[in-house]
Amino acid sequence: MAAPDLATLQRRAAERAAARAGGTDRLRGHIVCDGLVRIFKTEGVEVFALQGLDLVVDRGELVAIVGASGSGKSTMLNVLSGLDVPTAGIARVAGYDLLTMSPRKRLTYRRHTVGFIWQQTARNLLPYLTARENVELPQQLARRGRGAAKRAQELLGMLGVGELANRRPGEMSGGQQQRVAVAVAVANNPEVLFADEPTGELDEATAAEVFGALRTINAELGVTVVIVTHDHSVSSQVRRTVQIRDGRTSAEVRRSARLSEDGVEELITEEYAVIDRSGRLQLPATFVDELALRERVKLTLEPDHVAVFPGQEK
Numbered sequence: 062m063a064a065p066d067l068a069t070l071q072r073r074a075a076e077r078a079a080a081r082a083g084g085t086d087r088l089r090g091h092i093v094c095d096g097l098v099r100i101f102k103t104e105g106v107e108v109f110a111l112q113g114l115d116l117v118v119d120r121g122e123l124v125a126i127v128g129a130s131g132s133g134k135s136t137m138l139n140v141l142s143g144l145d146v147p148t149a150g151i152a153r154v155a156g157y158d159l160l161t162m163s164p165r166k167r168l169t170y171r172r173h174t175v176g177f178i179w180q181q182t183a184r185n186l187l188p189y190l191t192a193r194e195n196v197e198l199p200q201q202l203a204r205r206g207r208g209a210a211k212r213a214q215e216l217l218g219m220l221g222v223g224e225l226a227n228r229r230p231g232e233m234s235g236g237q238q239q240r241v242a243v244a245v246a247v248a249n250n251p252e253v254l255f256a257d258e259p260t261g262e263l264d265e266a267t268a269a270e271v272f273g274a275l276r277t278i279n280a281e282l283g284v285t286v287v288i289v290t291h292d293h294s295v296s297s298q299v300r301r302t303v304q305i306r307d308g309r310t311s312a313e314v315r316r317s318a319r320l321s322e323d324g325v326e327e328l329i330t331e332e333y334a335v336i337d338r339s340g341r342l343q344l345p346a347t348f349v350d351e352l353a354l355r356e357r358v359k360l361t362l363e364p365d366h367v368a369v370f371p372g373q374e375k
């Protein structure tokens with residue numbers, strides 16, 4: 062069977078997500094971070110891991126978050142997954158307020174609302190269980206044992222690893238293990254799936270298969286998917302890539318499919334800088350270097366754009 066094209070997947074994900082949410086008007090802001098701040102204090106030194114991060118992810122979206130080491134990706138993911146509490150700002154996922162929720166609600170949130178995939182393949186699966194048993198386990202723990210075997214087989218089939226249902230993780234490749242891990246993560250039908258460097262231990266071709274599995278889950282189940290990675294090539298695998306720099310969202314790459322005049326589908330890639338509510342934006346490092354922009358720049362307002370010029374030397 063030929064793989065569906067990007068436009069079809071895009072439409073299908075939107076339809077499934079709308080059906081799940083109970084109408085398109087409830088689609089906005091499945092994940093909302095607004096002015097998110099996380100300060101760590103170690104030995105009297107304050108580290109600003111998140112410095113007013115803004116991010117809105119719609120229900121049913123699939124988004125990649127990229128950034129260099131130390132940019133704040135893990136801190137953001139820890140907050141969104143309910144493991145850590147931010148210092149200030151707004152963090153909301155699927156209607157849960159992550160700053161004020163009680164420990165009990167936090168547990169419910171982690172068990173039922175979100176699913177996780179970690180970088181270390183070994184952390185995602187129990188080595189002594191088969192693929193099918195691994196997918197059945199979270200359902201049994203949530204007392205959804207009836208029908209667990211059927212759902213496990215369906216999910217494994219959907220992710221192209223149906224034939225491996227009776228194999229243990231040690232008898233599968235890293236990529237196959239991560240695809241089974243995707244099935245485990247969505248076994249209990251979470252609303253949001255967080256993947257932390259899910260392809261960190263894989264080569265490029267295998268990584269592409271795992272990204273394909275995440276796209277399938279997004280399109281078929283309408284689950285909102287957030288992939289965190291330092292691998293910039295992920296932007297060729299997803300429609301929206303958000304870049305984090307110094308604890309803030311700094312830029313976005315959006316890919317969309319459109320039909321050209323002669324009826325051929327073409328992919329458009331557009332790059333945006335992110336501007337916050339105070340009007341702050343970060344210029345891409347390459348632009349800053351190219352024109353040797355330092356300290357102050359000159360801005361002029363044109364009818365339809367703003368121009369930035371190197372400031373005068375002192």
Ligand SMILES: Nc1ncnc2c1ncn2[C@@H]1O[C@H](COP(=O)(O)OP(=O)(O)OP(=O)(O)O)[C@@H](O)[C@H]1O
Pocket residue numbers: 101102103108109110128129130131132133134135136137291
């Ligand atoms: N528990 C902590 N205590 C003190 N500082 C921390 C703590 N966790 C993170 N930091 C600091 O916060 C900043 C952001 O770290 P974070 O781990 O979120 O970055 P990252 O983008 O995930 O990096 P990597 O890709 O290397 O995992 C770094 O300067 C880091 O040293």
